[in-house]
Amino acid sequence: MTLIQNIRDDFPILNQTIQGKPLIYLDSAATSQKPSVVIETLHHYYEKDNANVHRGVHTLSVKATESYEASRDKVAKFINANCREEIIFTRNATEAINLVAYSWGLNHLKQGDEILTSVMEHHSNLVPWQMIAQKTGAVIRYIQLTDNEDLDLDHFKSMLSEKTKLVSIVHISNMLGCINPIEEITKLSHSFGAKVLIDACQSVPHTPIDIQNIDCDWLVASGHKMCGPTGIGFLYGKRKILESMPPFLGGGEMIDEVFLDHFTYGELPHKFEAGTPAIAEAIALGRAVDYLTEIGMNTIHSYEEQLSSYLFQQLERIPNLRAYGVKKIKNGIGKAALASFNVDGIHGSDLSTLLDNEGIAIRSGDHCTQPLHHLLKASGSARASLYFYNTFEEIDKFTVALKETIDFFTKITE
Known part of the structure; x- marks a missing residue:
């Protein structure tokens, strides 16, 4: 099936050769490629509309401000937020999580309170809470995996209590590819009075997101994983909660009035956007949403x-390959279009290096999930991750090249 005719022509970077071979880009979980319309939007801003936002009445400033704020509207509509004020632009999802951690967590968590998260989290959804726990005396508890290598929902249910104040959980694991039941997790968490933060970096680019159905308190995502530029992400938060949170950073843009002995801060969303923002990047993110x-x-x-179904069918045919994540699924349905794997006796970095010689870009390492790799008794893994601009033919070429690479390593070690 072809998603859309000639869609690859929208992505100029894909039309090149690497090491003399046509590029096959299988690293979209790390960052997606950008369509021409997004690149052109960046170019247009700097060539035609470059000015600071919210600070001037001259024509360029007005145009820049209108485009910048229009992007906020687009993001709000994209995830079905109640209002535009619930969208805060950040540098990335990591900053968005830190914003919640320091603005809400530091002011609401205390000794003995419990933060629930999982062993599959990206470091960005672990380290901020570890830092807050050190400062507040809160306790972090970790949801484990089932034997099927997905989230153990029964374990999660057993951990919930009146002590639970926050559940911070990933929607789609960037290593296991499992899709967590965030609607159910949110409902259960709220029944105990806990707040819920969703790391949606791997889901917002790939599947429809409806905040009204999820009902989480916060959700974070990165622009660069959803066809947008780097340096821009967003935080969604329920309006009443955001209004109750103090500013994360101080300076220009976030203020109402400033005196020598005190200041007052502005209304949402501006109180969380101190300083000159990533204007061009936010505008281009809006075009990516379009x-x-x-x-x-x-x-x-x-x-x-x-x-995803086709990728895992092909990988299952490769001997001595151990793919991580959910195994008991029908035809690959119910798992994201990414595969983390290891091959007996071959380091993931070696696989990645030789595949690069064939023009195939995959990732190797711990994917910012060191605790998960420790749990799985793996020092790292190789990962192939797909997006809608990939094709079945590319999967065929990848798996053929992977088999040949494995055969090469097998022969030189015999």
Whole structure:
């Protein structure tokens, strides 16, 4: 199935050779490629509209401000937020989590309170809470995996108590590819009075997100994983909660009035956006949202399910390959279009290096999930991650090259 005719032509970077071979980019979980319309939006801003936002009445400033704030509207609509004030632009999802950790966590958590998260979290959803726990005396508890290598929901249920004040959980694991039941997790957490933060970096680019259905208190995502530029992400928060939180950073933009002995801060969303923001990046993120919307998130999700199914069918045919994550699924449905794996006796970095010689870009390392790799008794893993601009033919070329690479290493070690 072809998602859309000539869609690859929208991504100029894909039309090149690496090591003399056509590029096959299988590292979109780390960062997605950017369509021409997003690149052109960046270029247009700097060439035609470059000015600071919210600070001037001259034409360029007005145009820049209108475009910047229009992007906020687009993001709000994209995830079905109640209002634009619930969208805070940040540098990335990591900053968004830190914003919640220091603005809400530091002011609400105390000795003995419990933070629930999971062993599969990205470091960005672990380290901030570890830092806050050290400062407040709160306790972090970790949801374990089932034998099927997905989230143990029964374990999660057993951990919930009146002590639970926050549940911070990933929607789709960037290493296991499992899709966590965040609607159920949120409902259960709220029944105990706990707040819920969702790391949606691997889900917002790939599947429709409806904040109203999820009902989480906060959600974070990164622009660069959803066809947008680097240096821009966003925090969604329920308006009443955001209004109760003090500013994260102080300076320009976030103020109402400043005197020599005190200050007052502005209204949402500006009180959380201190200093000159990433204007061009935010505007380009808005264009990326337009682009994804034009294709349709349901269309993207459906196509990627087929890619995922085909990828795992092909990997299952490779001897001595150990793929991580959910195993008991039907035809690959119910798992994200990414595969982390190891091959007996071959380091993931070696696989990645030789595949690069064939023009195939995959990632190797711990994928910022060191605790999860420790649990799985792996020093690291190789990872192939797909997006809607990938094809079945690319999966074929990847698996053929992977087999040949494995055969090469097998022969030189015999």
